[in-house]
Amino acid sequence: MSIAAPQGAPAAAPVPPEPGPLPVNYLNNGHSIWSWLFTVDHKRIGILYLVSISIFFVAGGIAAGIVRLNLLQSDGAIVSEDAYNRAFTAHGVMMLFFFLIPAVPAVFGNFFIPMMIGTKDLAFPKLNLASWYVFMLGAALAIWSVLVGGIDTGWTLYPPYSTRASQSNVIPGVLGVFISGFSSIMTGLNIMVTIHKMRAPGMTWSRLPLFVWSLYATSLIQLLATPVVAITLVLLMVERAWGVGIFDPSLGGDPLLFQHMFWFYSHPAVYIMILPGMGVISEVLTCFSRKNIFGYHAVAWSSMGIAVVGFLLWAHHMFVAGISFYAALLFSLLSMLVAVPSAIKVFNWTATLYRGSISFQAPMLFSIGFVVLFIIGGLTGLYLATLGTDIHLHDTYFVVAHFHFVMVGGMVMGYFAGLHYWWPKMTGRMYSDFWSRFAACVIVVGFFFTFIPQFVIGYHGMPRRYPNYPQEFQFFNVMSTAGAGVLGVGYLMPAVYLTLSLINGKRATANPWSATGLEWVSQSPPPIFNFDESKMPVVVCGPYEYSLGVDQMGRTLPDAPTGAPAELHEGTAADGHGPTSPAKQES
Template sequence: MESGDTKRKHYLNIENTPQSWLLTLDHKRIGILYLVTILLFFFLGGVAAVLFRLELLTPDAHLVEHETYNRLFTMHGVTMIFFFLIPSIPAVLGNFLLPIMIGARDMAFPRINLASWYVFTAGGLFGLAAIVFGGVDTGWTFYTPYSSTYANSNVILAALGIFIAGFASIMTGLNFIVTIHKMRAPGLTWFRLPLFIWGQYATAIIMILGTPVIAITVLLVGIERLFGVGIFDPAIGGDPLLFQHLFWFYSHPAVYIMILPGMGVISEVIACFSRKRIFGYHVVAFSSLAIAILGFFVWGHHMFVSSQSMYAGMIFSILSFLVAIPSAIKVFNWTATLYKGSISLDTPMLYALGFIGLFTIGGLTGLFLATMAINIHVHDTYFVVAHFHYVMVGGMLMAFLGGIHFWWPKMFGRMYPEAWGRFAAIVIFVGFNLTFFPQFILGYLGMPRRYHVYPEEFQVLNVMSTAGASILGAGYLMVFVYLVWSLFKGRRSVSNPWCAAGLEWRVSSPPPQHNFKKAPVVDRDAYDYTDEDVYKSDYDSGGTSDG
């Protein structure tokens, strides 16, 4: 990275040998390592998406056959979920920001933090090997017996990859919880913490209590395949539904691993760009915990048509509705924060506003799906696909991009080009809706997911969707290009370009190696935007020039 200025030493320019990066214990550098790694996986998952969206331009199989198609959507799902979305905000922004935001010099366990990146990369390599040796065709859910008795692809490699990457997630979660408990600066009480921290904390709870279950589950599938030990095998009395229970016990909460950190980012951005304290701070903080905990007990809504007991289904359905309450609380409180705020529509804010709208659509359609009768109608159709992409892409990816833009000056000491930023945000918003809104209609009309051919009457909507995907892809590419450009040519940033509250803006950009020379003392609540001058002068301790 060439971004540092020559006068001042900071975490990027302090030493730049390969081993200074590969053996670093600095949480900021580990965050950057994660950023580079997950971008690779995002690219891979994106390529798969492009290929199958192209196939879906026409009703017949023109581009790929069903075997390849199955492998493509599995590759897309596995890489995007396990190797991009789950680590995205926690491992990149969380690692980078969490210690600075709470006024600590590093995570509680820097070695475990670095180990988590290595473990994640090792898991990723197994995932890559599975793709290189021909791919996996089970879908990202690895349902037995597709993945056991009838598996004809590299299930074991992929399962091992997920098993290993899971431990990276556990390590990150463990580090977050201990760090938040034990390393806060003097005066930084729980209810002075930024909501980003609350979001990470809630996420970490899920990581610790949920991830081991998926680990043992895929391990059992692996053992079943490898040693011929039948655990989910109906031939010796095994229960394939048990797999689904265990799988969704993690994988439903994993959805909240993918959205809670995003909600934390949005809280930061909304507060900063409306110059107001988040409306109902305490409620928003607790709603994160509520989502994390309630989210564990709704998993059965993925199994309504799987011969799961109808009575269990009813309970899961009711519980699923309950999760909507804390989610809605967040949405209402963000909009209430906007009310009478002095809003500026910078790029991060555009993403945040996009998040609120798209997440609302994604969340509400989730309620349709939690209703048993409607679920049976739209189960395994494009309606489901559209629903979770509104949450995952419209929600988390928007939040990730918003967060990356918001903290870009902090991470690299350079500003991204604002005009390009706004333009790309709008392109992505338009492209996203054009891609996925038609899929709601397709699903409602009955187009099942995971097929490479479809009846002709669905073509118009599919063409719209593919066109949207192209726009979306162009948007991402644009962001990538100008962000890389800005690393070298961007305007140098001051410590606090947004005049934002929060400890991370009180260190210089990029931050010095150990963040704080002296532990900062916190004497005010989060998002205290009433006294505007405070954020411009006093805290600008950085050595950067303009301001």
């Protein structure tokens, strides 16, 4: 990929000379490795998380590649059956515990919650840094257990297989997940206390950006669900290490108890993964359709609704595991109930787009992709919540496709939307407009080709986690693997053009998208304490006053990014990075 290409198409005009050295900001304040490793700045910690989870995303992606390549042939194309088990377990553990759970809360939550509510840092900066070290310790253990032979239990770790039969490195892997859970708790606690106690003057609860609301709901789940899986994993490790029978039925234990305790966390955990993505979407859709959100309170409270109802439906993972019929009936009903707040969000997003002045920059494309894929993922979830159909579809590729539509189609798209939306603020650089839009399209196309065939073969009965399948499923499996290849290329493209933007990207203005949030008030990249310390923000209005054209401090927004985005910012790029420039024009 040539460097000239990304800039060539839209930005034929000569690149304006770069203005002088940037004012002091969080990035150029200290360059040594120690200034990063011992930082207590929430923005730098967010960047540390960004770098680490990107590595784990690649690692989980490689494992997924092994799984997909192996399924090219009906008897396994590249690896042994044992290695196949280890590959899909590594994929699940890596992606869920070390990418999806920390992705948005620990990167964008860390970086932007204090900025969006107008404060200098999270409530407990040292705890925040500690959370990263704890996370890395857990990740190191998990990766080490994969490298020295892997785990073959699947990410769900069901006993008695995981405690008695499995010959793989269950204990170090589980210990890694156990430890990283504490980092999740620390992040959640920090964010929750910050939102409660550190909002800027005038930042009332109904003026909070919806991203903050979604992170609040996420933190609630992190805080109350994660400890339960922690104690469950302790019991699992004790059972495996000492051969006692807590969950082993042959020694008096109850394996269903493990499933209950495991899903009591791991079902709410999928809302830890998806809720922050929904928050990103609310930010991006309003900004790029230049409209206030439709039904602010409905969207905000639906996040809380998902968080609360999400705690009450874990046993829908166990419909065929031998729970009582009446319990299954109740959990089925409750599972349907959680579709209500999710649908409220989708309807409100759609109504927000209606008659908006929509522009299709990369963050917007990713967000629209999120909404479309989330609708498919959400609706197929209803098939699985229905008792009768679930007996047919349970443990098939239908579940895999549903799950990936929500988690990858939903959450990973939301993550990329946030990354593209906030990249100029985090790095002070603009990335290639053409390549970012192109990558969004490639990712959506690759995604459809990967996972639509899995709905088909799942419906026809191909079980998940099997390395072999009947010959007639090969066509769809090959199609899925080819789609995964496209998807992989799509994911590589941001890695390239975002990295290039750091080297030669255009300088970003304070507010390149003309967005209303407080994070866009300060320069890009932000100063060390987020805002000009003599003038901490005072909030006078709601978060999405695009129709009035004012930000949350009531100041006029710069020109909206309609039309060709390359021409947008060149006019304003020269007039400095200071957050005060629009205010000066006013006064």
